[in-house]
Amino acid sequence: MFIATLLADPKAANLERVTVESLRDAWAGGEARWLNPGVAAEFALPEVPANQWEVWEGLQGLGVDLVVQPQAGRRKAMLVADMDSTMIQQECIDELADVAGVGARVKDITARAMNGELDFEGALTERVGLLRGLPESVIAEVIETRITFMPGGHDLLATMKANGAYAVLVSGGFTAFTGYVAGTLGFDESRANTLHIEDGFLTGTVARPILGREAKVQALVEISARLGIGHDQVMAVGDGANDLGMLGLAGAGVALHAKPSVAAQCDIRINHGDLTALLYIQGYAVDQFA
Numbered sequence: 704m705f706i707a708t709l710l711a712d713p714k715a716a717n718l719e720r721v722t723v724e725s726l727r728d729a730w731a732g733g734e735a736r737w738l739n740p741g742v743a744a745e746f747a748l749p750e751v752p753a754n755q756w757e758v759w760e761g762l763q764g765l766g767v768d769l770v771v772q773p774q775a776g777r778r779k780a781m782l783v784a785d786m787d788s789t790m791i792q793q794e795c796i797d798e799l800a801d802v803a804g805v806g807a808r809v810k811d812i813t814a815r816a817m818n819g820e821l822d823f824e825g826a827l828t829e830r831v832g833l834l835r836g837l838p839e840s841v842i843a844e845v846i847e848t849r850i851t852f853m854p855g856g857h858d859l860l861a862t863m864k865a866n867g868a869y870a871v872l873v874s875g876g877f878t879a880f881t882g883y884v885a886g887t888l889g890f891d892e893s894r895a896n897t898l899h900i901e902d903g904f905l906t907g908t909v910a911r912p913i914l915g916r917e918a919k920v921q922a923l924v925e926i927s928a929r930l931g932i933g934h935d936q937v938m939a940v941g942d943g944a945n946d947l948g949m950l951g952l953a954g955a956g957v958a959l960h961a962k963p964s965v966a967a968q969c970d971i972r973i974n975h976g977d978l979t980a981l982l983y984i985q986g987y988a989v990d991q992f993a
Contacts, residue, residue: 705748706777707732708984710768710976713854716741717766726758739989743980747774759972766975770984776954778985780932782863783923783949785941786874786884786895788817789959790856790978795880796830798849802841805833818962819944823875823915828908831898835907839900842879850880852888853959855978858992860889862982865993869930873922875915875945894922920948940981941965957981 707730711718723735723744733747751771752758759769787794794817800809809830816826860870872885872893885893897910912918919941927937939946939953942961950956950969958969959978966972973980982992 704774705751705771706745706774706986707748708738708743708745708770708772709762710743710770710973710980710983711741711766712975713739713742713977713979715766715975718742718744722762722765722767736988738983738987742989743976743983745983745986763974768973768975768980770971770973772955772971772984776935778866778987779863779938779955780868780936781927781930781938782859782868782870782981783919783926783937783939783953784870784872784890785919785943785946786872786881787876788942789940789946790853790872790884790888791880792851792853793849795845795850795876796827796834798845799834799837799841800830802845803834803837809833817943817945818964819947823945824913827875827896827913827915831905831909832907834898834905837905839903839905846880846883850883852884853978855976855980855982856888859978859981861993862987862991864889864891869926871922871926873914873919873949875913875919875943877909892926894918916945916948919946920952923949923952938981938985940978955984957984 718741727735727746730752735744735746737744755771762769784790794813797810800806812826812830815821870890872890874881874895876895878895878897881893881895896914899906899908934952935954937953938955939949940957940959957971958966959973
């Protein structure tokens, strides 16, 4: 048995009953269950429809996401999440670079790296090099004045953890930021890169080995093994090319507001919903949020 979930941006709440019921009827699905009126609904299916992606494309024009997945095992025991442009709305290195006066140059490199056009490690090394001489105090300033959380993140973490799940933040960014984000949202542990700092200033280098695509996969493998759970019990979420390894390995790999080249390689694509979409696709209704 499979489940089709339709999702809208909670701020718009524009998921119409006729949209849900028309698709349910066309696909001979079961009774529609509203998880949050105007935002999320689901119904059961005997099989994956042949025209799933054609319908998905049409719904995108309405501002609606569609996810079809097996019903069994969709509630996950572990969350592995990217940080930049996933749990927070910014790319931390871009914000540091903006303060350093090299924002445009670094932002271009970041965009190309996240789209898979550049080698991640080389791109990170080049960008960090441009931050040489920046006062360490700028990190706290950026956190305080520029970093905002992706909507739905607090609900996602609180609800999954209240239901026994383990949460891991894995980032190609920096420990100075993951510590803050993980602590604020309630992640159980985090992994990221460490910026070298001497005499209160960034040296323009980063500790080796650099945490990139393979290190994110390694985190998922190591931590799930330690917890004694299978990869099928893991939900991973990210937006960039360096997330594709963990998104492909996890039982549910969610491309959240991802680069088109990244989303195209994922079966779960959330372009309109926020992080609460990760709860709805697990079958949580809004009144079950922690």
